[in-house]
Amino acid sequence: MVTAGQPQLLLGDLLERARREIPAAGADELEAQRVRLLGRKGELSALLRGMGALPAGERPAAGAAVNAARDEIEALLTARREAILREARAAELGGAPIDVTLPGRRIAARGRRHPVSEAQDDLVEILARMGYEVAEGPEIELDYYNFEALNMPPDHPARDMQDTFYVRPPAGARTAGPILLRTHTSPVQIRTMLARPPPVRICSPGKVYRRDDDPTHSPMFHQIEVLCVDRDITFGHLAGTLDAFVRGFFGEDFRVRLRPSYFPFVEPGAEVDVTCTFCLGKGCRTCKGSGFVEVLGAGLVHPRVLRAVGYDPEEVSGFAFGCGIDRLAMLRSGIDDLRLFFENDLRFLEQA
Numbered sequence: 001m002v003t004a005g006q007p008q009l010l011l012g013d014l015l016e017r018a019r020r021e022i023p024a025a026g027a028d029e030l031e032a033q034r035v036r037l038l039g040r041k042g043e044l045s046a047l048l049r050g051m052g053a054l055p056a057g058e059r060p061a062a063g064a065a066v067n068a069a070r071d072e073i074e075a076l077l078t079a080r081r082e083a084i085l086r087e088a089r090a091a092e093l094g095g096a097p098i099d100v101t102l103p104g105r106r107i108a109a110r111g112r113r114h115p116v117s118e119a120q121d122d123l124v125e126i127l128a129r130m131g132y133e134v135a136e137g138p139e140i141e142l143d144y145y146n147f148e149a150l151n152m153p154p155d156h157p158a159r160d161m162q163d164t165f166y167v168r169p170p171a172g173a174r175t176a177g178p179i180l181l182r183t184h185t186s187p188v189q190i191r192t193m194l195a196r197p198p199p200v201r202i203c204s205p206g207k208v209y210r211r212d213d214d215p216t217h218s219p220m221f222h223q224i225e226v227l228c229v230d231r232d233i234t235f236g237h238l239a240g241t242l243d244a245f246v247r248g249f250f251g252e253d254f255r256v257r258l259r260p261s262y263f264p265f266v267e268p269g270a271e272v273d274v275t276c277t278f279c280l281g282k283g284c285r286t287c288k289g290s291g292f293v294e295v296l297g298a299g300l301v302h303p304r305v306l307r308a309v310g311y312d313p314e315e316v317s318g319f320a321f322g323c324g325i326d327r328l329a330m331l332r333s334g335i336d337d338l339r340l341f342f343e344n345d346l347r348f349l350e351q352a
């Protein structure tokens with residue numbers, strides 16, 4: 001018990017104990033010492049309180065002695081704390097040597113690009129080498145850009161070829177006609193041509209939406225379309241570009257075959273077949289023995305489409321073609337169910 005009559009004597013004892021015990025204390029013990037000696041309810045505080053009972057003449061000297069003791073104890077604590085850290089570090093360095101030549105730990109699972117992204121990047125690169133730039137547009141689109149400007153007025157039967165998701169605009173919103181999720185990336189062609197004069201050479205990759213869901217169709221899929229408009233563009237330019245496009249993606253041995261077909265926004269139009277990736281042209285069940293599979297749609301841009309964007313069909317002509325990126329990726333990797341691409345099963349994605 002600390003009492004007021006003999007503070008100097010008690011202070012001497014306290015310091016002596018501190019000088020003996022602190023330099024020998026471990027890390028946990030050190031903190032306990034600090035609290036016991038310097039804490040608010042510690043021994044030094046008790047001594048200070050006891051000094052109130054001293055005669056006024058003795059108080060300054062006693063106060064100075066307590067402060068000096070506090071400084072010394074703090075210095076002892078700091079010195080011991082640093083010594084403990086030094087010892088720990090020395091132990092660490094003196095332990096088992098580190099072999100810096102050992103191989104590092106391997107990362108167990110490394111991410112990779114999705115097969116559809118890979119296919120898209122490859123296609124864009126092939127087209128970039130031929131001078132095409134990438135153009136993008138909104139996925140929520142006006143009916144005008146998706147259908148009407150592409151030679152599909154409201155009653156056009158070809159609209160039934162593409163089961164469309166319509167979007168209900170917010171109540172009270174004023175829109176320039178019906179709104180939908182784009183069913184193809186062709187509206188990007190319209191927007192691009194409206195924004196600049198010919199010549200135009202673009203490709204537009206992106207997501208498109210149709211009301212389909214079965215092993216070879218998904219309500220959301222990816223498309224890439226190519227548009228070239230300039231003076232004197234002919235069907236020969238289209239065929240040559242298709243050939244380079246297909247061989248760039250699948251390999252030099254692949255061939256294209258064009259069959260007459262109908263799309264409202266081109267005239268003439270063609271279905272484009274590519275050497276079957278499963279049998280390499282020998283004929284199999286997938287290609288029904290023909291050696292070819294249908295992959296793209298193509299044609300010369302319809303004069304009505306050119307006029308709709310303010311181009312003069314007497315001055316310029318153009319070709320366009322488009323295809324599903326997912327379908328190309330499926331064919332290239334021999335996958336027969338489109339839905340595998342969107343289920344995000346890592347076992348599939350790692351081997352695709």
Ligand SMILES: [Zn+2]
Nearest residue numbers: 276279284287
């Ligand atoms: Zn085949």
